[in-house]
Amino acid sequence: MSAVRPGPRERLISTAIAMVQERGVHATGLSDLLRRSSAARNSIYQHFPGGKQELMVAATETAGAVVAARVDRLAETGDPAAVLRAMIAGWVAELEDSDFRAGCPIAAAALAGPDEPAITAAAADAFAGLRTRLDTTLRAAGQRDSARTASVVISAIEGALLQARAAKSVQPLRDLEAILPRLLSPA
Structure with a gap:
């Protein structure tokens, strides 16, 4: 039985996510996006009447939802350190698989800049959702000051990702993996 091919809207969103991971929002051109997604030009305006900005908002929201769902699945273990290790393992694999391009x-949407308030707002909402999920996981495990700790965890992961991409090395993520769990102890 063959798999159902995603429709043009889903292909545009998934391609936009991949391209933004590699290039950022502003360097993701519609012509390249259409070519990589195998979508017709009118698909963008049919599914995203607001054009590129609306597509980038949808891509950011979708990326946030995917990461949030992953955190939710990982949180079922009840072990915040295991959640962190799995998140880091996912990023290590993604960086290595993409030769440090992804x-x-x-974060890329957050850097879209002041001329793209809808895109940066979508990034702020996605980060807030992740902090909330981590806060819930940490609080359930007895972590004091769980909201601030969740914020630090997200910030640390994002910083380690930036360093890893720049250095073309997963060492910043490995360093984080070694140190950050100390923050996650309930005491």
């Missing part, structure tokens, strides 16, 4: 699409 970064965080939410």
Whole structure:
């Protein structure tokens, strides 16, 4: 039985996420996006009447939802350190598989700049959702000051990703993996 091919809207969103991970929002051109997604030109305006900005908002929201769902699945272990290790393992694999070209699409959207308030707002919402999920996981594990700790965890992961991409080395993520769990102890 053959798999159902995603429709043009889904292909545009998934391609936009991949391209934003590699290039950022502003360097993701519509012509390249259409070519990589195998979508017709009118698909963008049919599915995203607001054009590129609306597509980038949808891509950011989708990326945030995917990461949030992953955190939710990982949180079922009840072990915040295991959540962190799995998140780091996912990023290590993504960086190595992409030869360090793929970064965080939410961070890339956050860097879209002041001329793209809808895109940066979508990134802020995605980060807030992740902090909330981590806060819930940490609080359930007895972590004091769980909201601030969740914020630090997200910031540390994003910083390690930036360093890893720049250095073309997963060492910053490995360093984080070694140190950050100390923050996650309930005491």
